[in-house]
Amino acid sequence: MTSATASGRAAEPEDTGRRLSSDERRAQIILAALTVFGARGYEGATTDEVARAAGVSQPYVVRLFGSKENLFLATIGFALDRLLGAFRAALAAPDEGGENPVGKRIGEAYVDLIEVRGLHQTLAHAYLLGSHPTIGVAARRGFAEVWRFFRDEMGLDADEARSFLAEGMLISTLIGLRIVDDYGSDPQITELFRACFPNKLPHVLEVLPRSEHRL
Amino acid sequence: MTSATASGRAAEPEDTGRRLSSDERRAQIILAALTVFGARGYEGATTDEVARAAGVSQPYVVRLFGSKENLFLATIGFALDRLLGAFRAALAAPDEGGENPVGKRIGEAYVDLIEVRGLHQTLAHAYLLGSHPTIGVAARRGFAEVWRFFRDEMGLDADEARSFLAEGMLISTLIGLRIVDDYGSDPQITELFRACFPNKLPHVLEVLPRSEHRL
DNA sequence: GTCTATACCGGGATAGAC
DNA sequence: GTCTATCCCGGTATAGAC
Numbered sequence: 001m002t003s004a005t006a007s008g009r010a011a012e013p014e015d016t017g018r019r020l021s022s023d024e025r026r027a028q029i030i031l032a033a034l035t036v037f038g039a040r041g042y043e044g045a046t047t048d049e050v051a052r053a054a055g056v057s058q059p060y061v062v063r064l065f066g067s068k069e070n071l072f073l074a075t076i077g078f079a080l081d082r083l084l085g086a087f088r089a090a091l092a093a094p095d096e097g098g099e100n101p102v103g104k105r106i107g108e109a110y111v112d113l114i115e116v117r118g119l120h121q122t123l124a125h126a127y128l129l130g131s132h133p134t135i136g137v138a139a140r141r142g143f144a145e146v147w148r149f150f151r152d153e154m155g156l157d158a159d160e161a162r163s164f165l166a167e168g169m170l171i172s173t174l175i176g177l178r179i180v181d182d183y184g185s186d187p188q189i190t191e192l193f194r195a196c197f198p199n200k201l202p203h204v205l206e207v208l209p210r211s212e213h214r215l
Numbered sequence: 216m217t218s219a220t221a222s223g224r225a226a227e228p229e230d231t232g233r234r235l236s237s238d239e240r241r242a243q244i245i246l247a248a249l250t251v252f253g254a255r256g257y258e259g260a261t262t263d264e265v266a267r268a269a270g271v272s273q274p275y276v277v278r279l280f281g282s283k284e285n286l287f288l289a290t291i292g293f294a295l296d297r298l299l300g301a302f303r304a305a306l307a308a309p310d311e312g313g314e315n316p317v318g319k320r321i322g323e324a325y326v327d328l329i330e331v332r333g334l335h336q337t338l339a340h341a342y343l344l345g346s347h348p349t350i351g352v353a354a355r356r357g358f359a360e361v362w363r364f365f366r367d368e369m370g371l372d373a374d375e376a377r378s379f380l381a382e383g384m385l386i387s388t389l390i391g392l393r394i395v396d397d398y399g400s401d402p403q404i405t406e407l408f409r410a411c412f413p414n415k416l417p418h419v420l421e422v423l424p425r426s427e428h429r430l
Numbered sequence: 431g432t433c434t435a436t437a438c439c440g441g442g443a444t445a446g447a448c
Numbered sequence: 449g450t451c452t453a454t455c456c457c458g459g460t461a462t463a464g465a466c
Contacts, residue, residue, distance in 0.1 A: 234449065275449080
């Protein structure tokens, strides 16, 4: 609508003048899509906003992914890969003599993913679209993969896995709610926030406000 | 688009021919809105679909609520009232000699709200819209109210309240995911579902599939 | 590989009759 | 209290040039 540098920036990368390969562009656009879908949801997001956030034109986004729906599917696919990748890395990391057991490491890895803007929110949005003919299927498949990770790779029993998943869903919810915006202003909220991010509070407080989505 | 009885039905009430008061209509429309917003999200839902589900015309829905945004705000307000109402009733219910302690009663009350179609999903959608200027504010306020209920009325400590909330978020997620659609077909999913609805499984399995949202 | 121009449609909102 | 007709904007997708 206005100039290209107006507002939509999100994951806008260093603009080296060089022409990128379409794979590089895809990756770049997916990063941008994560922030936009995360903030607005699947239907609320526009391909134009994604395009501006990525620094390309709207038709090009459609051209590269075929459709908005495909872009969303690619985006949640990427998010799930990152998520499971982070979990596997945390699982493989050294224990440091009981100082940080697996559970704690995985939990922290989950929270650390807030650095990938929009990742948690986009996944949460996808999980709510179970009725959608294609997205619903992909979302269920992804969710089941996470469950499998907890049960088979991490070796939790069903109850432990459930609690883990539950804490994760709460964290995602709080991020999507942007409850961080009220942190400090309302004692209830402050307490709630503290209870949910017992460790890493300062880090979370530093990263989250940065992801401004009021574009 | 086609005839009124085509497909959009959801909470369509007994059609007594009589003219309703606008308050009755509002209530009726909110019920319908719950199912549509729940299935499609705020942006994905259309006022037309809500209208058809309620058996009225699209402009009338807008007329009664002023805007789609207002309709959504009214809808989540209603959902929160029902939620807290159900919690308070469960809190006040008799203990039956340790047979069903408060925690269990509240948990079951939460699950029972699946009978109000779309309630959990709509709230979950609202919670993800923290970036929205008006919806975000309302969602945070509602979430904080629930937290207050757990802490002040129910008397939980911060950690207990957090766990409670977490389990609730997981339940909402599973409902939105419509994981019930895969129950029985995939052993992983079956196990996950069982772990999350330890009691009341038959009831849940009976109610959820009914809420078909592929309209 | 990427853009501009544009077709096309769906959806929220308004006007106004009954 | 409720409808029909309609306006108009915004958003996806396509055509086609560079």
